Amino acid sequence: MQYPRRVLWISISTSILLFLVTSMFYIVSVRSGPILLSTKTDPVPQKPGASGPPDISTEPPSQNPSPWLERNATRTLVIAQLQAEDTSWVNTLVQEDPYLSSAIYVVDNTSAPLTVLVNKGHEVMVYLTYIIDHYHVLSDVSIFMHAHQITWHNNDFLGSDSAQMVRHLKSKYVLQNGYMNMRCHLQPGCPDHIHPYVGKDSDDILNVPEAGVIGIAWGQLFPHDPVPSVLSQPCCGQFAVSADRMRRVPQQHYVDYRNWLLATKLDDRLSGRIWEYVWQWLFTGESEFCPVETICYCEGYGICFEPSEYQLYFQIRDEARKLEAEVQELQPNEAEPTTQERIADLKRKINDLHGRMNKIQSKAMDVPR
The missing domain is CATH 3.90.550 (Spore Coat Polysaccharide Biosynthesis Protein SpsA; Chain A)
Structure with a gap:
């Protein structure tokens, strides 16, 4: 009477094992790895504490990828x-x-x-x-x-x-x-x-x-x-x-x-x-x-300028630096009212120039690539 019960337990255990293996295979197969850069050398050993190697999918791509999109460059x-x-x-x-x-x-x-x-x-x-x-x-x-x-x-x-x-x-x-x-x-x-x-x-x-x-x-x-x-x-x-x-x-x-x-x-x-x-x-x-x-x-x-704006940036910067140098020359005498007014006027112009520079730089940093 014990033999059939043993067969039953073996059958149940085998079914559970097959279910777990199938589930794990499905989970692994649907994971998508990072888009990575192709290189001609093997990765260097990972740093201590790293969680593991990159998860590179073995599934065939739907399109022919760029040769530079296979794994991250070390x-x-x-x-x-x-x-x-x-x-x-x-x-x-x-x-x-x-x-x-x-x-x-x-x-x-x-x-x-x-x-x-x-x-x-x-x-x-x-x-x-x-x-x-x-x-x-x-x-x-x-x-x-x-x-x-x-x-x-x-x-x-x-x-x-x-x-x-x-x-x-x-x-x-x-x-x-x-x-x-x-x-x-x-x-x-x-x-x-x-x-x-x-x-x-x-x-x-x-x-x-x-x-x-x-x-x-x-x-x-x-x-x-x-x-x-x-x-x-x-x-x-x-x-x-x-x-x-x-x-x-x-x-x-x-x-x-x-x-x-x-x-x-x-x-x-x-x-x-x-x-x-x-x-x-x-x-x-x-x-x-x-x-x-x-x-x-x-x-x-990845910082992309229009050529004309790139040149304009440095023209503006040169102008700002000239005005900044003038402010430094005036500062020893800034107690004088006319000098104070001149320094205040120069600083307003400098701030305006810096604003224009920042606008050009921000635009270059935001260009889609």
């Missing part, structure tokens, strides 16, 4: 830092973005988790060290930047803020192009900036000291390539590169470049400035790399 923010500099903004970014990791090299602390052999060449030693050490496990996009968050050489329309530049940076643009200078404004550095030479005289030498040594350095770094007649790209040693583009250069070459940096008798300032106008050659093969500013902003950061 990114690493590589920072060259002095121990006294504050990089908390980097930690905030990493906490906000599950696809972003960081590699902060403290160049003047040999006990830091990430550091360099010698603090030499400013950020160049950090950048080369990172590429050498991570050559086979690079993120899809690597972003190379300085430690300070707010600085004049960042982009005006992102508050001169490094964190905002990283937040707005379009990985797709970097992946499609391979290399992007993080600064959109051409000056200083573009166009027609440095004219390398190996002689004793140069028209550049007073304003561009590296012009006097870059010709010789070029022959040491790139012995098989003739010295270009001109080297140009926007300053100041901050850029994003795809893993594919970095791996087009053999790893040993990066080791050789770092060995050159270790051995050169040039001081930090000169060796660092030389590389500031060499990166674009290394990653693009172009001696002059001066993109149109509005294209850099729109395609690289």
Whole structure:
């Protein structure tokens, strides 16, 4: 009498198990993963505490998707830092973005988790060290930047803020192009900036000291390539590169470049400035790399201006700055009634100009993309 009861329990248990498996399969099959960017490399290991890998659907798409819409691009923010500099903004970014990791090299602390052999060449030693050490496990996009968050050489329309530049940076643009200078404004550095030479005289030498040594350095770094007649790209040693583009250069070459940096008798300032106008050659093969500013902003950061309004913005800004300078000149005598009136009038004009600038900027930030 026990045998039929056992068969009944087995049948009931099997039915329940099949129902649970079928339900789980249905739930998984209807989940939709994020729209993600295609890349040619595997994702870097996830940060501790991450909830799991991206949920990439295996269902065939209804249409042929763009090759750039398969998975999110992983990114690493590589920072060259002095121990006294504050990089908390980097930690905030990493906490906000599950696809972003960081590699902060403290160049003047040999006990830091990430550091360099010698603090030499400013950020160049950090950048080369990172590429050498991570050559086979690079993120899809690597972003190379300085430690300070707010600085004049960042982009005006992102508050001169490094964190905002990283937040707005379009990985797709970097992946499609391979290399992007993080600064959109051409000056200083573009166009027609440095004219390398190996002689004793140069028209550049007073304003561009590296012009006097870059010709010789070029022959040491790139012995098989003739010295270009001109080297140009926007300053100041901050850029994003795809893993594919970095791996087009053999790893040993990066080791050789770092060995050159270790051995050169040039001081930090000169060796660092030389590389500031060499990166674009290394990653693009172009001696002059001066993109149109509005294209850099729109395609690289999603901030899209009408060309005429972009120029108008800077005309208005120049006018506002002239008036601000006049206010500063008048302030020592502002106790005088006529001076007070003039200062009040100037401030009204300045506020009006700032309002016009804000209107142009807000419009660019709101353009559908």
